[in-house]
Amino acid sequence: MTATVSGDFELTMDELRVVARWAAEAAQEVLPVFEGAHPDDARPRAALDAAWEFAGGARRTKLQRVTSLDAHRAAKEAATEAACLAARAAGDAASAAYLHPIAKAHQVGHILRATACAARIAEIEADGDPGAGARAVQRARQRAAPVLIDVLRRYPPAPAATQRVGQLMAALDTLLRASR
Secondary structure: OOOEEEOOOEEEHHHHHHHHHHHHHHHHHHHHHHHHHOOOOOHHHHHHHHHHHHHOOOOOOHHHHHHHHHHHHHHHHOOOHHHHHHHHHHHHHHHHHHOOOOOOHHHHHHHHHHHHHHHHHHHHHOOOOHHHHHHHHHHHHHOOOHHHHHHHOOOOOOOOOOOHHHHHHHHHHHHHHHOO
């Protein structure tokens, strides 16, 4: 029997692992941006490693919570927007293990924010070209497993946003909900 967590609906540990794996894939792509800017700060790497451990079948423990918080602290201290976003993506990947099964739109961030951060980094690296972000969102949609989309659909849509990461997250949310 697969363990579940309950709230407004149920999520299985296997479903949480799919979400964590998807977020970890996005964070893995951009972690070098942070490490290049802050080579002596291992906090985002530790968070990403914790996410991969959980996604690979390890138990969900406080390791994911602690390393996620540490990575988010590293994000606040980052020297550039891109480095900040890369650290945040790693922290979000670790925190995906603790996605809550409550029907609140802010929970969608735990599913999509790491990928939206990676898309924003693509824009920054392309001198602000929004097309780079749109292409990153499309690639993320293509690698989304049906289980991830099913989990996402249990939540309300991502909230409207004025900041670019939030806009990319909302665009990704719309694409994923429309796919099948």
